[in-house]
Amino acid sequence: MAAAVASQRRYHSTEAAYVLPNDAVEQERLDAQAAAIVEMIGGRPVLAPIEHFPRISKAVDVGCGTGIATLQIADLTRPSATIYGLDLSPIPERVLKIAPSNVVWATGNVLDVEKPAAGQVDDIFAPNSLDYIFGRMLFLGINDWTRYFATAARSLSSGGIIEHQDLDWVFYRAGTSERLNTNWDWHHRVVAAAHKAGLSTTAGSGAASLMKDAGLEIISVQTFEFSFVPSRKTPNSISMGKYVMEKLVPNYPELLRKMLGGAEGVSGDDLDRLSKQALADIQSEEGIHQKYTVTVARKP
Ligand SMILES: C[S@@+](CC[C@H](N)C(=O)[O-])C[C@H]1O[C@@H](n2cnc3c(N)ncnc32)[C@H](O)[C@@H]1O
Secondary structure, eight states: OGGGSOOOOOBOOSSSSOOSBOSHHHHHHHHHHHHHHHHHTTSOSOSSOGGGOTTOOEEEEETOTTSHHHHHHHHHSOTTSEEEEEESSOOOHHHHHHOOTTEEEEESOGGGTTSTTOTHHHHHTOTTOEEEEEEESOTTTOSOHHHHHHHHHHHEEEEEEEEEEEEBSOOBOTTSOOBSOTTOHHHHHHHHHHHHTTOOSBTTTTHHHHHHHTTOEEEEEEEEEEESSOOTTSGGGHHHHHHIIIIIGGGHHHHHHHHHSGGGOOOHHHHHHHHHHHHHHTTSSTTOEEEEEEEEEEOO
16 A cells, blocks of 8 residues: 555645656656666767857756756856756755856746746746757656747747757657557556646657747757666666666656546555556566657757
8 A cells, every 4th residue: 555655755846747756865866867868868968069069158957957967068068158957946955066157056937938937937038048958858847848849949049959858658669669558557547647737748759840830940859768677679778777677666656646646536556556557567578668859959
């Protein structure tokens, strides 16, 4: 009955859709995930060659989490550039201490731009002002992707770049596009709950088309296997598989509780049963993975 027990975790105090916690355990998970993502996509945190864009004077890492990519973007760009790290929750103290002076941290919801609650978010996303927008793993936080990319397109300077890295909530066999989740009850319910909350289950593969609709020109789309179980078939994702088993799998019951409890009303034995099914399914074979897509686009 573990899944039915009230949560001991700490969450973002905001009206935003985001369901994951923001406590020390989560911050450690995010840093481990960031390292595994960098290895999975070839050793760089970003795929746009931003160190060769001398014109970057203002950039933002949207939903920056612990700020790990914000610092890496600051390293790759000129010290005179202003790099914003924006999140619903404040950045951990240990990161504030080591950040260079050109990094500016901001707390807020990117979807609040031009709303009364916007505050500092309006300054970050002022029209034609940003040269680079980075966003990674926002699929549980953005519940209006049309608005998100419209905001991005409006705030980019002409020639400015957006890079979006995200997951689709579909499970595949290693090295293939063969779907494994067709008959998974828990998965159907999570997808239905996500859609009801306005979230996308194709935040990775769907980005290019939404960016085009927002008037952006696609430069590149690259897809990687975000492995849940390590496989020799995808050597760059072996660390990802280890990270998932050590840090993500233990958090899955809590994620399901947040997504299927509340509005969906699943609790007690039902929730326990679905959690057990989920844990078995997501580890059911070597190389089982979700697709991770990196999309880079430019404002004409
Ligand atoms: C899964 S974490 C990824 C963190 C970071 N991008 C990374 O890859 O390490 C998602 C982060 O986005 C933030 N977030 C979610 N929705 C947001 C929103 N609407 N506006 C600003 N931040 C948001 C969350 O607070 C969380 O820290």
